[in-house]
Amino acid sequence: MRWQTIRQFLWGEVPSSKLEQKLLLKLDWFILSYCCLMYFTNYLDRANVNNAYVSGMKQELNMQGNDFNKINTIFTCGYIVGMIPNNLMLQVVPPRLWFPSMQIVWGVLTFCSSTVHNVQQLYAIRFFQGISEASTFVGTHYILGSWYKSGELGKRSGIFTSSGLAGTLFSGVLQAAVYQHLGGVGGRSGWRWLFIIDGVITLPIALYGFLVFPDVPSTTKAFYLSEEERALSQDRLDSDVVHHSLSWDLAKRVLSRWRWYGCSLLFAISGETESFGSNNLMGQWLSAIGGYTVEQIDYYPSGVTAFGIASTLVCATWTDYTRARWPVLVYMCFCCTVAAICVLVWSSPTGLKFFAYYFAGASYAGQATTFAWANQICADDYQERAIVLASMNMWNNAVNAWWPLLFYPATDAPRFKRGMIAMICTCAATLGVTWLVWYLERREQRLAKGKAMKHEVREDNPNPVEIDKPLKDEQ
Numbered sequence: 001m002r003w004q005t006i007r008q009f010l011w012g013e014v015p016s017s018k019l020e021q022k023l024l025l026k027l028d029w030f031i032l033s034y035c036c037l038m039y040f041t042n043y044l045d046r047a048n049v050n051n052a053y054v055s056g057m058k059q060e061l062n063m064q065g066n067d068f069n070k071i072n073t074i075f076t077c078g079y080i081v082g083m084i085p086n087n088l089m090l091q092v093v094p095p096r097l098w099f100p101s102m103q104i105v106w107g108v109l110t111f112c113s114s115t116v117h118n119v120q121q122l123y124a125i126r127f128f129q130g131i132s133e134a135s136t137f138v139g140t141h142y143i144l145g146s147w148y149k150s151g152e153l154g155k156r157s158g159i160f161t162s163s164g165l166a167g168t169l170f171s172g173v174l175q176a177a178v179y180q181h182l183g184g185v186g187g188r189s190g191w192r193w194l195f196i197i198d199g200v201i202t203l204p205i206a207l208y209g210f211l212v213f214p215d216v217p218s219t220t221k222a223f224y225l226s227e228e229e230r231a232l233s234q235d236r237l238d239s240d241v242v243h244h245s246l247s248w249d250l251a252k253r254v255l256s257r258w259r260w261y262g263c264s265l266l267f268a269i270s271g272e273t274e275s276f277g278s279n280n281l282m283g284q285w286l287s288a289i290g291g292y293t294v295e296q297i298d299y300y301p302s303g304v305t306a307f308g309i310a311s312t313l314v315c316a317t318w319t320d321y322t323r324a325r326w327p328v329l330v331y332m333c334f335c336c337t338v339a340a341i342c343v344l345v346w347s348s349p350t351g352l353k354f355f356a357y358y359f360a361g362a363s364y365a366g367q368a369t370t371f372a373w374a375n376q377i378c379a380d381d382y383q384e385r386a387i388v389l390a391s392m393n394m395w396n397n398a399v400n401a402w403w404p405l406l407f408y409p410a411t412d413a414p415r416f417k418r419g420m421i422a423m424i425c426t427c428a429a430t431l432g433v434t435w436l437v438w439y440l441e442r443r444e445q446r447l448a449k450g451k452a453m454k455h456e457v458r459e460d461n462p463n464p465v466e467i468d469k470p471l472k473d474e475q
Helices: 003-010 020-060 065-088 095-113 117-132 137-147 150-181 190-212 227-235 249-255 258-278 281-289 293-300 304-322 326-344 349-375 380-402 403-407 418-459 464-468
Strands: none
Touching: 020 065, 020 095, 020 117, 020 137, 020 150, 020 190, 020 227, 020 281, 020 293, 065 095, 065 117, 065 137, 065 380, 095 117, 095 137, 095 190, 095 326, 117 137, 137 150, 137 349, 137 380, 150 190, 150 293, 150 304, 150 349, 227 403, 249 258, 249 380, 258 281, 258 304, 258 349, 258 380, 258 403, 281 349, 304 326, 304 349, 326 349, 326 403, 326 418, 349 380, 349 464, 380 403, 403 418
16 A cells, blocks of 8 residues: 555556556657657757857857847747647647657757857747747647646656756756867867757657657557557546537637636746746856856756756656645745845855755746646647647747846846846746636636536436425415
């Protein structure tokens, strides 16, 4: 009994049969292995731009003022444009073809990044990379929600999210090694070699996806799943799911419910707590105050990501066991508020600022939990779920397109005073929206339970009017 409790806490809901256990092992291996590797290269690409900027790209491309912020903003614009179309394409084109194809596109564009001669060329490349990379994050969360139960979903979402963070972590180490050993080889700067190596890593993973990715339960033809396992993969999730054909009725269903509005607002706001890491504030801080080598500026911010990975995995494991998602967002807001205050008080010692930036890595824990929560809320409608997941990331990136320019411009380094005040306000707003989504979900569950009970009463009592009619008073 104790072992089952430990196993459930560590890996989610215990399978009901040996067949289901075998199915889960296969899904975990083939789905998670490809999605995690794909997301790893996705975040490796994003982090490489940040690391390249502080490792020579700024000087070589003669970047001025907020050119660095513009690179990220243009990428975000492409990301927004590609978000919903990519997720809808997963219902038209088999995911085993769409995911790897998009990965090949951004892999080729990554190679092109190593050849740019001015920042304008990099702007164009980053826009199209944003469109192609938009398929990865929300697309994978849609796939995970199509294969896994709610009690299994948090941990898998956490592992997937952590793989992206591992890409960020690895990028700092990779950039430092490239700068040290490949800088100047073949007449190329170290940051150019970084993009070449990134592209070399990306393309073989895309080929792996063509070979092993299983699509979704209703259409899978994966060679490693038996007919019995394919049937089970549908039966264990599909009992209450309503299937719709793709039509304009989808817009009516989505816009007439609270889910799209609540979940989109939640991640649009809470996602901005990741600004510490996504804008490499620690790297910019170290570079601006001086006294640190290029290798140290690449290495030290890795601690932010490491703490983010640990927080994500622990929180995801806990939420699968308790089925409560909201406490993770409270934890995340607490950590980011403390970190912002420590940085805001500029007279604080350097060691405390190091602690603050690392502590802010907790912001990444909310990402996996928020999308697992949305998958859980929209589990009864595949198409609505696809739109809600895509919209969550789309609105977050719509905010993120201008948020760093306003609150975290490179010219504000090393203090980022406006950014730290904005972070405290963002955390407060996140807590308010978290409560709202929690309340609306509970209300929807109560209403659904009430309707189900009324339906059971009607089935048990074929003439409820007669049964409920009050007796006449006896004279």
